[in-house]
Amino acid sequence: MNVGETYREMKDYTTALTYYQKGLKIHEEKLGENHPDLAVIYHNMSKLYFSTQKYSMAMKYVQQAVEIGEEKLSSTHPH
Numbered sequence: 868m869n870v871g872e873t874y875r876e877m878k879d880y881t882t883a884l885t886y887y888q889k890g891l892k893i894h895e896e897k898l899g900e901n902h903p904d905l906a907v908i909y910h911n912m913s914k915l916y917f918s919t920q921k922y923s924m925a926m927k928y929v930q931q932a933v934e935i936g937e938e939k940l941s942s943t944h945p946h
Contacts, residue, residue, distance in 0.1 A: 870886045871883045871884070871885075871886035871887040871890060871911060871915075872911055874886060875911070875914065875915050875918065878918075880915055880918065880919050883915055884912070884915060887908060887911060887912050887915065890908055891905065891908050891909075891912075894908060901935055901938060901939060902935075902939070903935060903936070903939045903940055905931075905932075905935055906931075906932040906933075906935040906936050906939075906940075907932075909928045909929070909931040909932035909935070910928070910929065910932040912928040913925045913926070913927075913928035913929035913932065916928060
């Protein structure tokens with residue numbers, strides 16, 4: 868996940884997406900589909916898609932992040 872962020876910050880979006888997708892798959896397999904850690908990956912993927920002007924994809928992933936956050940995190944959680 869952090870590797871993906873590094874590539875996104877370097878504007879190597881293709882490589883970043885590859886690492887995000889790998890991280891997402893690993894996290895889903897180990898933690899389940901709605902684990903709060905996935906919200907971070909979805910949020911990062913939304914930033915990537917926003918940076919590449921793929922706004923509908925950015926919205927899709929940010930919505931997934933928000934849904935997990937609302938479902939799994941309390942209202943007093945710092946994130």
